[in-house]
Amino acid sequence: MDMLFTLDTGTGFWNPLLWVLGTAVAGVIAVFLYSLGERGYKKGTAQTEPFISGNPEPEKGLVHVRSGNLYWGFLDAMDGYYRRLVPLHTGDLDDYVLWYMGITALFFIVVVVFR
């Protein structure tokens, strides 16, 4: 029963049984709230389709929000930086090796000249 021990960290404690109990209580509350919902919907009919002000539902692929959209503000704010940096990432290994050799040579020159 080592798995059921209470871990005392000094600032708090952690017990797996309490977590199981908490999850069960949250589940019961969730099921209760779900049971209060509208039961009049008929599955497979327009009643379960999303309401878009009466307009037809677009194809799923057309309204899908890609994960990249989460970073839109970040990319937009740093547009000047990305506009220069992204074209350098060509995906061609030869280019990356060339950059590596070029930067190494530059460092080599700097170290030799300014040592």
Place this chain on the structure above:
Amino acid sequence: MKLNALFNRSLWVYHFNSGSCNGCEIEIVATLTPRYDPERFGIKLVGSPRHADVMLVTGPVVHRMKDRLLRVYQQIPDPKLVMCIGACGISGGVFYDSYNLDGPVDEVIPVDVYVPGCPPRPEAIIHGVVKALEKLERLEGVKA
């Protein structure tokens, strides 16, 4: 009159404008003001047909709104009632026989209650809601 068992909770209303001049909309909003205060009976406007029990339709159903009216009507869960508010939705009103109408409303979706007027007064709209509930009770009584 008591509310039917199927409606033994607040009656939520969704409003659909199928091409109205907004005269009926003003009266619907006036109906919801504290002067009449239908919210004390649980009757209130909702923003989605998915939450609605009653659909208020205004306007004569212009060509571009027919599909949308049908879609919204189909999206309301059962049991549902449709109230046609104003002369335009009932007969086309001043737009009768116009080239761009697909209405009146009852030629597109089944209507339970007609509230005439151009626009109808708030008292008439409230009277229409009462008539709609009475009709529902009558229908359920026939089933029982």
